Amino acid sequence: MGNVDFATGAPLRSGTVPVRPYIDADYYEAERKRVFGRCWxxxxxxxxxxxxxxxxxxxxxxxxxxxxxxxxxxxxxxxxxxxxxxxxxxxxxxxxxxxxxxxxxxxxxxxxxxxxxxxxxxxxxxxxxxxxxxxxxxxxxxxxxxxxxxxxxxxPQTSLAQFLGEMNGAFDGFPFADMQLTAFYHAEVNANWKLVGDALQEAYHAPILHRQTVADAVAGPDNPHCHLASMRLHGDHHGLSVHGNLHHQPTPIEQIAFDYSASPIYPAPAAPSDSQAPGVNPRRESAWIFDINVLFPNFHLDPSGTWYGTYHLWPLAVDRTRWEFRIYMNPPKNAGDMVAQEYTKVFGRFVQREDLSTVEATHEMLRSGALTELHLSAQEMPLLHSLEVLESYMQGRP
Amino acid sequence: MIQRLPSAYVDLEPLAAEWSLPTEPQRAQRHQMARYAELELLYSTLLPRMPALLDDLNQKTFDTYDDADRRLLWLALSFVEAAVAVERFQCSDMPPGAFEAERFHIGEKVGV
Structure with a gap:
């Protein structure tokens, strides 16, 4: 992708963010009222x-x-x-x-x-x-x-429509109601809710953390650092499109799943179509797997062409989070389709356990006080944006 | 003897006795309990059979399945558990450092 925000044309930003919002109990207490007490x-x-x-x-x-x-x-x-x-x-x-x-x-x-x-x-x-x-x-x-x-x-300071802003019409036409809950996974994670969410809103980690699972499907020689296919900021929220490696070599079970699925499943590249909702892969990139939409503060809506996932990051304490992940798919048409969907679920479980593997240790190390700031690349701009939005609520913006 | 798998698959009965489980939480739990050799056996036995197995089951709609068809489908779904372990991790679960399976909960109300 170009190094610009697809929504505004502004350059992507790298930068540093403070550690305190992730570990400070007083900050968390204020967050509860000023963010969760006010947001949809x-x-x-x-x-x-x-x-x-x-x-x-x-x-x-x-x-x-x-x-x-x-x-x-x-x-x-x-x-x-x-x-x-x-x-x-x-x-x-x-x-x-x-x-x-x-x-x-x-x-x-x-x-x-x-x-x-x-x-x-x-x-x-x-x-x-x-x-x-x-x-x-x-x-x-x-x-x-x-x-x-x-x-x-x-x-409420805003209507839901005002709160969603430019996200409001982004999913018009997406067949949410046709899909059914296919998987539900949850865990209590000993880390701040933002650390858990941050691990799920960038792809820079994929080639390393997911080297045994999804790395080859999202990175590959054309995009070794798994740059996003596009990124866009929409007010308090943002959307990312995750690159798909069109030259990915499926494993044997993956090949079966891809062959027998009625429609493309994770982690297969999803073919974009003109009839797709306008905010889903808005650049209509062919090398694409799925989108990550972070609806501030704690809800991720991640659609592909023919399935979608959701994350909820529910704070339990400054250092505890209930993580919830759901997958929605079309009702399986036959046994082959069901086995393919099972592959998405089982494979997805292990990818999720990789995603969750770092956040507790990260929280522990941040709590040590050794660091006061973290460094984010332009590819990690969504984390920067989330913290800026958070800080605006913490400052009591109207 | 009661035929518990469709006739073309009766040789898989020993595996079905262990792995034909109706829900994702049950299959995942069985996976967690398994020795790696069990997963390898399930994987290597089922992998060459899967295309024909799925072609056969695909001849039917779910509402016309009998008990034997269902058991075969559940075995195929457990094969997926084994396949990810064998193809990705070469161990019964995941390498040390992964978020623990015991703390990763699978919802009960969805699935086959």
């Missing part, structure tokens, strides 16, 4: 809640709450803090299910799927309350391309 956060896909009454409970440790997502009879998905207004007991106790409403297990207050209080046992003893005015504490909840986002700010 993806919690689910709407297909997880297909019918009225379907609900999910999601832990949001970074905000010390639990979110209840529920689809109402009017088909709208709403988000509530999972807490009864009476004495603060946890309301929904199962992680998911279908319900006409939610009864608190303590004294029997019942709420409907829109959050409105419907039953108040011994109501006469609450003369100061008007039950019709009692509703669960909600979080702003909006859907974009089927992704359910919430905002914990009681008065």
């Amino acid at each position: 956060l993806n919690l689910a896909r709407e297909e997880e809640l297909p019918a009225p009454g379907d609900y999910l409970v999601k832990d949001l440790e970074v905000l010390e709450t639990q979110v209840l997502l529920v689809r109402g009879d009017d088909q709208q998905i709403r988000a509530f803090h999972n807490v009864c207004l009476h004495r603060g007991n946890r309301l929904a106790r199962d992680r998911c299910g279908n319900a006409r409403g939610f009864m608190c297990n303590f004294h029997g207050w019942v709420y409907d799927t829109k959050g409105q209080l419907r039953e108040l046992p011994d109501e006469d003893q609450f003369p100061h309350l008007d039950p019709e005015k009692i509703a669960l504490k909600s979080l702003a909840c909006h859907i974009w391309n089927g992704f359910v986002f919430v905002n914990a700010d009681p008065e």
Whole structure:
């Protein structure tokens, strides 16, 4: 690629970043409120809640709450803090299910799927309350391309569309709803959430860290340092296109997977098409595998032509992160297609375990205090951008 | 004797007894428990059979599978586990230093 941001034409930047945001407990405490308390956060896909009454409970440790997502009879998905207004007991106790409403297990207050209080046992003893005015504490909840986002700010500073900015239309036409959850992997990682995310938003590491797995598929003689096919900054967010080695020599199982898959699978080069969503491989590079889109602060949306993956980096503490990775693919057409998809999953598991292999040791070494800054190449500009956006929130930008 | 794999594959029954497992977490766990020689045996036995095996299974749609077809498919899916270990790492799991398999969780609610 040229050494420019494909979105703006500006030159790519290298530089240094401070270590403190990765290891400092005070910084983390401020991050929780100023970043996670204000930004739109993806919690689910709407297909997880297909019918009225379907609900999910999601832990949001970074905000010390639990979110209840529920689809109402009017088909709208709403988000509530999972807490009864009476004495603060946890309301929904199962992680998911279908319900006409939610009864608190303590004294029997019942709420409907829109959050409105419907039953108040011994109501006469609450003369100061008007039950019709009692509703669960909600979080702003909006859907974009089927992704359910919430905002914990009681008065969100931006709409979801404003927050996404130029990313908003980038995936128009991408067949998210046709694909199904094919794999879900998760781990608790003893490292700062940004270190985990940083390991997943550059390709400079591929020829070394992934030398036994995906290196040859993404690097190769034409691109030995695995330069990105393109990079673009979109406000708080950014997108990268990962180069694919068109001369990659598949291993025997890979050849079987490539031969029998109904559509290109990871790590095969994906043929771009004109009908593809405009923000997916926007330069229509033929030597391309997939894109990495970092939707600030902690959600990665990584589409190829015929599959996509997501990462969520959920902070648990300054030095602990819940890492979640999901793969979505078309329903397998036959046994060959299923075996090919299994190859993507199994191979992907090992690539992920390589990606996660450095971050804990990195966190330990940064905590030593030996370094005060880190050096980023122009190919690692996404990390620089993420930290600049983070710092703008930390400075309390409106 | 009950035929537990389609007739063209009955010779694979000893492997199927060990590896025909219906879910990804079960297959991954079996992989983690395996000695490398077991993975090599599964890999070397199945690799030359895979094209014909998949061509045969591809004659059917999933909703017409019988139990024997399913067991053959599950064996093929375990072959993938073995193939990555043999082709990429030449050891039963990964080289030291990788993020530990025991801490890497595979979701239960998806898969075949």
